[in-house]
Amino acid sequence: MTRWIIFILVYIALGFYVIQALKTIAKQPWWSYLYIIVSFAVMVNFIYQFTVGDDTSRVLNAPKSYAFGFLLTILTFNIITIIFLFSEDLYRITSGIYHKIYGVDKEFGLPARRRFLSLIALGVASIPFGALLYGMYKGKYNFKVLKYTLEFDDLPDGFDGYQITQISDIHSGSFDDRKMIEYGVNLINKQKSDVLLFTGDMVNNMTSEMLPWADLFSTLHAKDGLYSVLGNHDYGDYIPWETEELKKQNLEDLKALQKKMGFDLLLNEHRYLQKGEDKIALVGVENWGKGGFKKAGDLKKAASQINENDFKILMSHDPSHWEMEVIKDSYHYHLTLSGHTHGMQFGIEIPGWIKWSPVKWRYPYWAGIYKEMGQFINVNRGFGFLGYPGRVGIWPEITVITLRKKALT
Incomplete structure (x- = not known):
């Protein structure tokens, strides 16, 4: 049970980070809502297939394989996006600390997230995302x-x-x-x-x-x-x-x-x-x-x-x-x-x-x-x-x- 709780918390944390990129590039909130729905459905299906599905043994049947495949696709998308955003956040935190110490404004604040970097992050992440989906649909x-x-x-x-x-x-x-x-x-x-x-x-x-x-x-x-x-x-x-x-x-x-x-x-x-x-x-x-x-x-x-x-x-x-x-x-x-x-x-x-x-x-x-x-x-x-x-x-x-x-x- 503990491992599932840890999995859910980490999965949600990764997803929250990705939502920040979606909010930066799109004014319409439905992009974020769509991501949340898809991401949540993939997580629930994965947990279901490996806990209370038709076959809870260690046999890796087709439903379990697809649950794993979709989870791998989402996680790959999330991790690649986060690599870009985390790099930017290191810069933003460093910049915020610098301005607090040496700047005129002594209030600590982070520079706004740059839209173009979020676009690059999501664009790069979409390549393996699409490839993994294609691999399940046709590649195999x-x-x-x-x-x-x-x-x-x-x-x-x-x-x-x-x-x-x-x-x-x-x-x-x-x-x-x-x-x-x-x-x-x-x-x-x-x-x-x-x-x-x-x-x-x-x-x-x-x-x-x-x-x-x-x-x-x-x-x-x-x-x-x-x-x-x-x-x-x-x-x-x-x-x-x-x-x-x-x-x-x-x-x-x-x-x-x-x-x-x-x-x-x-x-x-x-x-x-x-x-x-x-x-x-x-x-x-x-x-x-x-x-x-x-x-x-x-x-x-x-x-x-x-x-x-x-x-x-x-x-x-x-x-x-x-x-x-x-x-x-x-x-x-x-x-x-x-x-x-x-x-x-x-x-x-x-x-x-x-x-x-x-x-x-x-x-x-x-x-x-x-x-x-x-x-x-x-x-x-x-x-x-x-x-x-x-x-x-x-x-x-x-x-x-x-x-x-x-x-x-």
Whole structure:
């Protein structure tokens, strides 16, 4: 209860500050009234969804996600506005003190708030405000197909031109638009790749989240099959369970559902992809992540029955595994496929110019292709979304990678 009281008081205080800017730029009071109504409605909805709504458990369902999304939008608008106004207030207070000490008028008073600075504050704040709303309305299903060609000296001849489609982080428990998910699934199939690889997080927490969407994802196809690994969310670790047996059964149900949908789930094991006499070792590990994430992945076990000289593709959900273990392993993993970061679902990307997201401060390898010690990794930005029900600048991704034999020079 105490935390809700503190939240309400802080929220109201931030809103009061923003109202000062609105009063400065607009003589009509209805702007302030509109802001108060919207801000109050967002606060009440957030508190309702997380206290007495239809689902008061820790499961992050669609109503809760949108309540959080709208709250994030308002808070972002408030905080950016306040940064400008607080800077001005420091000047106003300093000026008031100076005039009291050295001025003719010994009465302390603050200079009037400058209208143009309030206009700038509200104008700048409106940019992320609009972007976050757009991200919830359109951005989360703005699927992008990103294509890469990677060259290798030792790629088996039969795999020259071999095409891989990678998807990751479906997070089916967050979906709310069947038509757009159908569009995304069809877009995957349109790539007509040789193999389809899914790198974890099919659900947010529970297998039941995937049931309404399983028929759509069961239509995925590739000539050489569909393969998958588990992500940190697939284990059900982020919600309470009545018994440990129910949690374990949830994971077993997810494994069975993936098999029913046509995926070959790799649990610290390998498969060989074959083209004539040539082959590639496809290795899949369970989740392995730094910073408190589950470390069920066992690279040694997964690769125990393959040859050191095999061309290897590794599926590992969390890119920190590549950073911490894979590139240092005695085996050379030519290509690792990961996901997990979502690119934080927020950032700025202009191909060839800039690629930035706050998530880079936690994950050095957070989106796209990287190369270290002669080994590649692709970090997929994710097909779905989690928490904030949208995407801004970092769009949902379908990766298509073409393997090429490097020409002799």
